Amino acid sequence: MRITCPHCGARDAQEFSYLGAADLARPDGMAASEAAMVDYVYLRDNPRGRHRELWYHGAGCRAWLVVGRDTFTHAVISVEPAKRHAGGAA
Amino acid sequence: MAETATSWLPRGAWAGVAEPGAFGATGEAGIVATLHDGFGLATLIAGPGAAPALSRLVEARLGIALPRTPRIVLGRGHDAIWTGPEQWWLRAAARDGLLPLLDELSAHAAVSDQSHARAALRLSGPRVRDLLAKGVMLDLHPAVFAVGDAAATSIAHVGVQLWRLADGPDGPVFEIMVPRSMAGSFWSWLAASAGAFGCIVADAAK
Numbered sequence A: 001m002r003i004t005c006p007h008c009g010a011r012d013a014q015e016f017s018y019l020g021a022a023d024l025a026r027p028d029g030m031a032a033s034e035a036a037m038v039d040y041v042y043l044r045d046n047p048r049g050r051h052r053e054l055w056y057h058g059a060g061c062r063a064w065l066v067v068g069r070d071t072f073t074h075a076v077i078s079v080e081p082a083k084r085h086a087g088g089a090a
Numbered sequence B: 001m002a003e004t005a006t007s008w009l010p011r012g013a014w015a016g017v018a019e020p021g022a023f024g025a026t027g028e029a030g031i032v033a034t035l036h037d038g039f040g041l042a043t044l045i046a047g048p049g050a051a052p053a054l055s056r057l058v059e060a061r062l063g064i065a066l067p068r069t070p071r072i073v074l075g076r077g078h079d080a081i082w083t084g085p086e087q088w089w090l091r092a093a094a095r096d097g098l099l100p101l102l103d104e105l106s107a108h109a110a111v112s113d114q115s116h117a118r119a120a121l122r123l124s125g126p127r128v129r130d131l132l133a134k135g136v137m138l139d140l141h142p143a144v145f146a147v148g149d150a151a152a153t154s155i156a157h158v159g160v161q162l163w164r165l166a167d168g169p170d171g172p173v174f175e176i177m178v179p180r181s182m183a184g185s186f187w188s189w190l191a192a193s194a195g196a197f198g199c200i201v202a203d204a205a206k
């Protein structure tokens, strides 16, 4: 699998580290129920198909990226710097 | 502060790792590896929103522009190498005078002196692309990787920065920098990979 880093160009996936889903919303820790926090910290969907996820280009430019990927075909659909998203890099 | 007496001696990054000479196949050498030392090096990471100001200051002081894509910009005595978004290496031909310059640049950037932290070498020779193809996952074909292009990647699991200089009499010329503590690992890859082509190891200072 290759990921086209918006900064570095197309690179082998082994240059990157995978973090996980890109769009988790952290509940308000003081107000949220225990179940909501457990869900946020531990429970992940395992979709077959399109997924948005965080990858770190550790062997390249050291930027966090949001990668849109098909988990069934491994096709990379989109790559953009995570910095562009509200809240900055993970 | 008084000077502390010490028996420590300066030691080049390649000392005990690579020695000038030749190894591998005999006949015309396919690879020339030139070991570099004594250069100054610093990382510049622009502060939030400060990249334009940093760029202007570097241009005013050194006459070089900070590249915004993975490139090296060569100047007279100082070169700027892209290492990531709004991050660069500043390489100085000599270490003298580097610290006051870095002090000045720190107005707009997080600056860290890395002069002793990298081992650098220049690779040339008619088989240099064949050698690099054994370790670099990037396409270094001249149609893709032009003179002045730079990349951060890895060779044999060692993080490297590499770039292409103007062609020499033997064809393409690359420079590679590796963390000093990884120079031995990097060299064991190079020694194993270049032997088939015949390799001359030269010392840039001599």
Ligand SMILES: [Zn+2]
Residues within 6 Å of the ligand: A005, A006, A007, A008, A009, A057, A060, A061, A062, A063
């Ligand atoms: Zn990158």
